Amino acid sequence: MFNKILIANRGEIALRVLRACKELGIETVAVHSTADANAMHVRLADESVCIGPPPARDSYLNIPSLLAACEITGAEAVHPGYGFLSENARFADILSAHNIAFIGPSAEHIRIMGDKIEAKNTARRLGIPVVPGSDGAVTTDEDAMRIAAEIGYPVLVKAAAGGGGRGMRVAMTEDEMSSALSAARSEAKNAFGDDSVYIEKYLLKPRHIEIQVLGDGKGNAIHLGERDCSLQRRHQKVWEEALSPALNQEQRDRIGGIVADAMAELKYSGVGTIEFLYEDGEFYFIEMNTRLQVEHPVTEMITGIDLVNEQIKVASGASLTIRQSDVTFNGHAIECRINAENPATFAPSPGKITYWHPPGGLGVRVDSGVYQGYNIPPHYDSLIGKLIVHGRTRVECMMRLRRCLDEFVVDGIQSTIPLFRHLVDNQDIANGMYDIHWLEKWLATDPFQA
Numbered sequence: 479m480f481n482k483i484l485i486a487n488r489g490e491i492a493l494r495v496l497r498a499c500k501e502l503g504i505e506t507v508a509v510h511s512t513a514d515a516n517a518m519h520v521r522l523a524d525e526s527v528c529i530g531p532p533p534a535r536d537s538y539l540n541i542p543s544l545l546a547a548c549e550i551t552g553a554e555a556v557h558p559g560y561g562f563l564s565e566n567a568r569f570a571d572i573l574s575a576h577n578i579a580f581i582g583p584s585a586e587h588i589r590i591m592g593d594k595i596e597a598k599n600t601a602r603r604l605g606i607p608v609v610p611g612s613d614g615a616v617t618t619d620e621d622a623m624r625i626a627a628e629i630g631y632p633v634l635v636k637a638a639a640g641g642g643g644r645g646m647r648v649a650m651t652e653d654e655m656s657s658a659l660s661a662a663r664s665e666a667k668n669a670f671g672d673d674s675v676y677i678e679k680y681l682l683k684p685r686h687i688e689i690q691v692l693g694d695g696k697g698n699a700i701h702l703g704e705r706d707c708s709l710q711r712r713h714q715k716v717w718e719e720a721l722s723p724a725l726n727q728e729q730r731d732r733i734g735g736i737v738a739d740a741m742a743e744l745k746y747s748g749v750g751t752i753e754f755l756y757e758d759g760e761f762y763f764i765e766m767n768t769r770l771q772v773e774h775p776v777t778e779m780i781t782g783i784d785l786v787n788e789q790i791k792v793a794s795g796a797s798l799t800i801r802q803s804d805v806t807f808n809g810h811a812i813e814c815r816i817n818a819e820n821p822a823t824f825a826p827s828p829g830k831i832t833y834w835h836p837p838g839g840l841g842v843r844v845d846s847g848v849y850q851g852y853n854i855p856p857h858y859d860s861l862i863g864k865l866i867v868h869g870r871t872r873v874e875c876m877m878r879l880r881r882c883l884d885e886f887v888v889d890g891i892q893s894t895i896p897l898f899r900h901l902v903d904n905q906d907i908a909n910g911m912y913d914i915h916w917l918e919k920w921l922a923t924d925p926f927q928a
């Protein structure tokens with residue numbers, strides 16, 4: 479096992495990783511920008527190193543500074559958290575060249591899954607169901623038109639180098655195809671410097687359902703069920719829950735088994751998430767995330783498995799000790815992302831938190847790096863905490879969530895808490911009847927009379 483881990487992140491996830499390290503008896507090194515000198519992850523770590531000025535590219539993304547911090551402190555491993563360098567294959571390669579462990583999968587697996595076409599081909603080869611479409615990039619517009627006609631409209635033109643919804647265009651009919659192709663290509667060229675695109679059948683009202691996996695890189699892999707992340711705005715998840723209100727145990731066992739077998743065959747190491755679109759009882763792979771995700775606590779709440787603890791153990795060379803038959807799903811969990819934002823417009827709201835009173839009690843978890851008197855810097859994302867609530871049933875979970883949202887007080891800044899007070903009382907949400915477009919449609923009805 480490692481003696482000392484450097485945490486190459488900030489905010490709530492740096493704290494989350496720090497807690498797992500402490501419980502394993504591992505020393506911790508925090509890194510921080512000059513804007514984060516007063517951050518909680520710096521205070522709670524055994525040691526800390528300032529790695530640069532506020533902009534992330536000069537600090538949390540600054541590989542030479544991070545290497546120097548490892549060197550100075552003698553850290554044997556780096557946990558990247560999510561975002562920043564967590565899916566950077568070059569960073570994983572550089573660490574290994576310096577004999578420092580990257581707590582995550584192999585650079586090769588990060589690279590494969592970072593290329594949307596290669597990821598899809600790999601998934602298909604491993605027996606994971608994928609969206610019908612072109613097998614790889616389309617070269618000419620004529621090819622694209624022919625393939626679209628074969629698949630049947632509507633189709634979606636996607637950038638090979640894409641992600642986060644950029645470089646995507648829908649063509650509802652053949653007449654829209656040439657403008658969709660040129661728009662997707664030019665947006666992709668601008669954003670990623672690569673104008674290759676591929677084509678998929680466009681699913682009109684899917685849910686976003688993702689499967690959590692854990693592998694040891696030696697051919698052992700298990701799945702930890704799904705999370706339903708359909709409630710999102712502009713590709714930013716807002717509310718995540720496990721299990722999905724749309725699936726039954728038979729569907730879960732089936733898709734989970736397919737994914738776990740695929741990850742065993744790939745010899746995947748660490749935690750990972752296989753993202754699917756789900757529509758009319760069918761799953762369609764879209765991408766794989768090779769990192770710990772923001773919403774991992776909902777899975778922890780229903781399985782009792784500490785994902786960061788497992789991640790660290792397999793990165794140090796241990797074999798998986800949890801078998802698939804050991805994994806059981808207990809009750810229901812919901813996560814609300816508490817952002818420092820206007821709840822109606824989502825405009826960022828950095829500044830000083832003058833009052834902070836998080837909820838508590840049975841089945842309640844608040845993962846946050848903030849405290850009363852803390853000044854939220856404007857340089858990073860607006861996530862200031864996550865409220866995760868567990869109940870024996872989805873109904874109990876929703877009742878508890880409503881109670882927690884009543885208790886939660888955040889003053890001095892605006893937060894997304896009022897948005898969740900609306901959602902927890904909404905009939906569609908209570909019925910679990912929502913797809914990836916639900917939240918944006920509901921916001922268009924001006925629920926805050928903004």
Ligand code: MV4
Pocket residue numbers: 609634641642643678679680681682684686710713755764765914
């Ligand atoms: C799709 C789709 C419908 N059909 N692919 C958006 C981001 C990228 N990761 C995949 N995305 C989508 N791919 C097909 N064939 C709809 C989306 C999509 C979406 C997916 C997941 C979560 C939110 C979304 C919001 C809009 C569109």
